[in-house]
Amino acid sequence: MGGKVEFLSDFLTKFGAQLQSPTLGFLIGGMVIAALGSKLEIPDAIYKFIVFMLLIKVGLSGGIAIRNSNIVEMLLPALFAVVTGMLIVFIGRYTLAKLPGIRTVDALATAGLFGAVSGSTLAAGITVLEAQEIYYEPWAGALYPFMDIPALVTAIVVASIYTSKKRATEDKDLSKQENLSKQPVAAGEYASKPEYPTTRQEYRSQQRITASGYPRKQAKRVKIWPIVKESLEGSALSALLLGLALGLLTQPESVYEDFYNLLFRGLLSILMLVMGMEAWSRIGELRKVAQWYALYALVAPLLHGFIAFGLGMIAHYATGFSPGGVALLAVIAASSSDISGPPTLRAGIPSANPSAYIGASTAVGTPVAIAVGIPLFIGLAEVLIGN
Known part of the structure; x- marks a missing residue:
């Protein structure tokens, strides 16, 4: 019993210390001034430049x-990153x-x-680790694309x-309804359109026609490379990969x-300030959709982070x-893409x-990942594994 109390006390102490980091302070400060109606604005060009600089450094x-x-x-960590990215999608499904x-x-x-992965959350996690002088493999930031692209x-x-x-099912239902609505042809009358094809060409033509008389929409084959290419061309991943190539x-x-x-x-402190203000301004968007999204955004970052943390522990015992x-892998999993992901999904879905x-x-996922996920997983790694 005493061991459990000591573990909990140690964890809460380390968790509280993480919450006092300047990185999280700027994020919370941005949310507070936005809530108070401040007119402070950081030009979008400066925001993009900061993100570029941070990811170049990480790369x-x-x-x-x-x-x-x-x-x-x-x-092994790269494999676990791929598995985590794919698993997160199926959990949501x-x-x-x-x-x-x-x-x-x-x-x-x-x-x-x-x-997918947030470059700014990754940068924030690395900064907190360095501020606390907690060792991490410098290549851990390169796990970004291994989780981002598969997801x-x-x-x-x-x-x-x-x-x-769904389209095939709807076509089938429409065909049934159309068949039920057909009127029988009276004696001595003939349908204006032959029911059976008389040539192979006519048969193939009728196969492409739905019961409603419109051409059947053929299901498009999903091409993987265009999706990967668009992800690689995203500004965040491009900057990270450029830095990796230059460093290598x-x-x-x-x-x-x-x-x-x-x-x-x-x-990074300026970036966190911007993200705090933006997070507050985005809260209103959740009112346009079901409230379940808010609950999901609160729970999902921590759930995803714990999954990656568990896999990271396996990698710790297997490869050191x-x-x-381990904490950084969990932080990456807890994050959600804020730069390259949205345009890729707009095009793909x-x-x-x-x-x-x-x-x-x-509005919810990123603040939870940064304000709660980073201190949570770093504190947990320190307590369970140690420096």
Whole structure:
């Protein structure tokens, strides 16, 4: 009993210390001034520049680390990142999509966005780890695309399959209704259109016609590469991959230490302020959709983070994956994409409601992942694994 009390006390102490970090303070400060009606604005160009700088830094550090480390060490964490991204989508498919008032395509888009990764949340997690002097593998930031791309691809593929099946069912029901409504031809009269084809060409033509007389819509095959290509071309992932390539193929240590590393925390504080203000402004969007999205956005980041944390623990015992690396994998899973994910899903699942998945992610999911998920998983890693 005493051990459990000591564990809980130690965890709460470390969790409270994480909440006092300047990174989370700027996020909460942004939400507070927005709630008070402040007119403070950060130009969008500055916001995009800050995100670019932060992700370039994360990519550079990851590339340098990969160049100087054993690639085999990355394999299991990378595999777990892929599994987590795909699993998150299926969890949403069989939980959120089953709730009343939730359209399946909206649920899949939401789950895809929550399975994808937020570059700013990743940067925030790394900053807190460094501020607490908790070791993590520098290549851990490179796990980003291993979770991000599989989640988006899975969501779009599953949504396409669902839509195709639904369309086929609707066509079948329409055909039955049309057959029931047909009137019998009176004696001595002939239908103006022959019921049976007389040539092979006519037969093929009739096969493409629905009972309502309109051409049958052929189900489109889902092409994976365009989805992956669009994800790779997204601004966040492009910046991260560029940094990885430069860190891996060049010798950027001097510019990294003298420029990117020095500016990292200051730029991140501004980013957190912006995200806090935006999160508050997005809360109103949730009123346009079912309240289940708010509940999902509260619970999902922590659930996804715990799944990744458990897999990270397996990697820790199997390969020596560090406590910081385990925590960072959980933080990545808890995050939801705020830059590259939304445009990819708009193109891949056009029938989904953007207010549903973007509102749930930005207004609730991101603040939960940063304000609760980061201190929670770092504190848990420190207590369970230690430095």
